[in-house]
Amino acid sequence: MNIALLGYGKMGKMIEKVSLNRGHKIVARVDIGSAERDYNQMDVAIDFSVPESAVENIKGCLANGVPVISGTTGWLQHYEEVAEFCKKEKGAFIYSSNFSLGVNIFFELNSILAKMMAGTGEYKVSIDETHHIHKLDAPSGTAITLAEGIIGATDYTRWQLNKDDDDAVVVRSHREGEIPGTHEVTYSGTVDDISIKHTAHNREGFALGAVVAAEWIQGKQGVYSMKDVLNLGAK
Known part of the structure; x- marks a missing residue:
């Protein structure tokens, strides 16, 4: 081509x-x-x-x-x-x-997990994304896609950056060193946590x-x- x-x-x-x-x-x-x-x-x-x-x-x-x-x-x-x-x-x-081919599979896992968790009412979901210090936008587009996948399958109505509200998927952005990109979705409950994570090793x-x-x-x-x-x- x-x-x-x-x-x-x-x-x-x-x-x-x-x-x-x-x-x-x-x-x-x-x-x-x-x-x-x-x-x-x-x-x-x-x-x-x-x-x-x-x-x-x-x-x-x-x-x-x-x-x-x-x-x-x-x-x-x-x-x-x-x-x-x-x-x-x-x-x-x-x-x-x-x-990333792996991230797009991760998007699908995220949607499947969100559907499984939708009816429990026992867990609060959050997304943590970490990138290099040169990245200008926050949150990352990948984190927004993850949040939208959760919103589409649950009762959450929006996402919110670095602030925890009951009806919002909280997205926390971190900028450190030369990290290519790490995204983790966590469902936190009183008796346990469930997490899925994708870590990019390079671009x-x-x-x-x-x-x-x-x-x-x-x-x-x-x-x-x-x-x-x-x-x-x-x-």
Whole structure:
């Protein structure tokens, strides 16, 4: 495949390394301030840019027939707009807060556990996420996805950052050293605790998942998720 990288920071460089190792070619490296891009050379674009550029980057590719894989967070207030634009253009698009194959399995475990715990009334749920000190957003997009999975299966109505309320899933964010990403969901009760945890050892898992998604989306049309890529059931 001919891959365009939208955003050429640490993740972009890791995606480049994984792509080349899997036999693909990088035909564009679009970073802040980059204007020119040849859509005709692109089989797919992988977007790990910044929130301010994401919507324009994605729409530009979709309007020119280029499928997009996006892992940029912080722009999701425009997600429905972008999804509708993709459908209108008969394009192909995948967004995920985390492309790690292990994390997406973790998302499914989280939803299953939430459904099992929904009727007990004995436990209070919390999410702890820890990342490196350079990460600007809090909580992480992955933590928000976990919280939304819990909310969708239980009586919780919202999530809340670093503050414990009865009707909210509390999400605690920690920034330490160079930690790539650790997420733990805990149900705390009076007699025991139940926890599930995912620990990333490096960024390569995120990059691999994005490239796998880019391979999967070739020849397809529509708005998809990593559930589709991994055949984990309906969206």
